[in-house]
Amino acid sequence: MTPAIEVANLTKKYGETVAVENLSLTVPGGTMFGFLGPNGSGKSTTIGCLTGLLDPTAGEIRILGEPFHDSAVALKRRMGVMPESLGLFDALYAHEFLFFQARMFGLDEETARRRVSELLDAMELGGTGKKRLSEFSAGMRKRVAFAAAVIHGPDLLFLDEPFESIDPAGVASIKQWLHKITAQGRTVFLTTHVLETVERLCSQVAIITKPGKLVWQGDISALDRDGTISHDGKEFRTLEQLFLHLTGERYAQLEWL
């Protein structure tokens, strides 16, 4: 299967500040891919470059087998993105926003309406009628953003912190849908700080550290199979242990607390 994402030597600089440095990454098609890193390590910047929000300073990006730069508009039609800031139009009602999103991604009016209704019901947002998105709770806003990302049935789905603020039932539903999406050969690229979720959901993981440097990429199914992952001659029983080892993150002690 064609890799869903191929990144070669991606670099993104803001003036003198390097946000992503020489990142090379391959995401196999049809997988649930976890993209992990500490705060400020460049995850969202990388997603920004992969989705066309930001211009890379250097490097090459191929999405679904095609160079992103050359066919961005056509490729965007096959991508669904749930950005970290959600990117909602707050003055609209949920159904208006989803309808707009569906129409922009080329769905005809009838299909768009049907999918909007189905998604609102599935997301338990059906009763929000004339409530603007600005009045929604954090969890409801996240559900709307997720619905907007999947409404056109994308081949590649980018999810930046998709489960934060959503209640357990909502998370369970989304996880179920994500499994269904990958089972159909489509790809999910997600970032989250909840490593247990990544352990359960993802088969492939990449870990980056500041400034956007890839420190590990691999298959984490060994955790399920053997109960450990080996790296640098060491055994790690959880993804969290591996993550802390690779990123050098530590617990800070506050004496007064």
Add this chain to the structure above:
Amino acid sequence: MNVPLILRLVGLRYKLLWAQTRTRNGRIALFFTGYAFAVLILILMTAGGIGAAILAVRQGKAEFVAQAVLGGLFLNALLGSVVTGFGINTAFTDQALRRYAIGARDRLAARHLTGILEPVWIFVLGLDLGFCTGLYAMGAGSFWLGAVAVVLLLIADYLLARVFATLIEWLSHVKGGTAILFLMLMGVCLLPSILISRLEKAHGAKEAMLAMLQYTPPFAAAALMTNPGAGLIHQFGLLGAWIAILLVALAAIEKQAAKPRSAAAAVATWDNRYERIASIFGPGMAPLVGRTLRYYVRSNKVRFNYIAAIPLLAFLTFNHANGQAGPEHYFVRGLGAFVIAGFLGTAVMATNQFGFDASGFRRYFLLPVPAGAILRASSYTALSMGGTLVAAALVLWLLFAPVPLDARMDCMLLACGVGGLCLFNALAIWTSLLAPRPTNFETTFGNQLSLSANVLLIGGVLLCVFGTMALDKAAGPAAVLNYWWVSIPAAALAIVFYLYSLRLGASLFVSRRERLLNALEGRN
């Protein structure tokens, strides 16, 4: 009362104002504001304040001139703050202040202290005190009594502005409120000319009016300033009563405005009006234009300005208090009004096209359309909405203007309308791209525009109004009408400039998108 914390909040407000100067636009704004402030203070305090006082005392009409000066400043500050939004920004909402360990009374005090210490009110206080100093220097009043009167007058002015602003904000949210607002605006625009004509005709009306005005805050302050011995308690009591009444009124309106709005409808209703209207721009643009149209129609700021535009234009054209009256003069002033007609209603959003999108701005670049289409959709919406105002103004002119029908006049007015529409919207593209600002969609009041947008809007309106007045005086209506054909190439030039701006702006929109993202998401 937790005075130290309240004062720290006032300090924080000024720190936030200062923080805005960290951006390039902020530094430019600070420079111009500081410069304008210093120059105006100097001119007005000497010429307008002390100068007026000297003149008043010499003529033996100190109280009369004090009434006129204080009344004028009072009204100008009131109208200026309500119309432009300066000085009534809510720095801290009651909800935001709840995070601090202060009670309801302290929150109220903190809100209004930060409000009244906004630079614009300090500016008004400076002018009032300049006048007070002038009177004192000429031996026509007590400085300290005058200073206290001026401070009380300022408090009354600030409270009245807040009462109006909160009332209009509340009305713009309730059902039928728009109609009430429209009637209020018509009243404000038409009342002065009706009153003046009545006063001129009715015997004794002027005296009755003056007697009534004695009970207003500026007249009470003027009496305290120039005639401190007589009725001291009465005048202080009057100012105190005004402040108390306005405080009670403000509290009542704020309480009403804070009530939750009607519950959300249970079922989503599909309304495709906007997309259907937008489909005139083609199927590819329809969803984008439709979305932007919804934003324009739902914005309280735009709605208020849109309904205010025609009454305001009528006022600017037919109010002859400062100009020559007569059909042909109305026509010349109408030219200026038509230039701004297409822009007045939409300017707050058109000059900052992406400022209202918040995080939604990010989504534009995730959509499978060339980024230039986003800018075009946004500008087309402003242009269409402005265009309907030009059309409405022209129809109303043809039906009701007390001017004989003349094809040259109508052609000039139309050309001015179309030209102004294109010119201002072209400039609005540049302010949107080069000086964007994150803006609160929900508010009706508070000037949240960038310096460039303010210059364009306020400068544009003043230039058109005073420019046509000057033209009327210098050349006269007949000469203007002789050159009627000039308006056609001028309009064509404005159209070309708009199309050019749209084209160049589209590529700038793409190349500057990261800067725009940073600016609109609050990062420098």
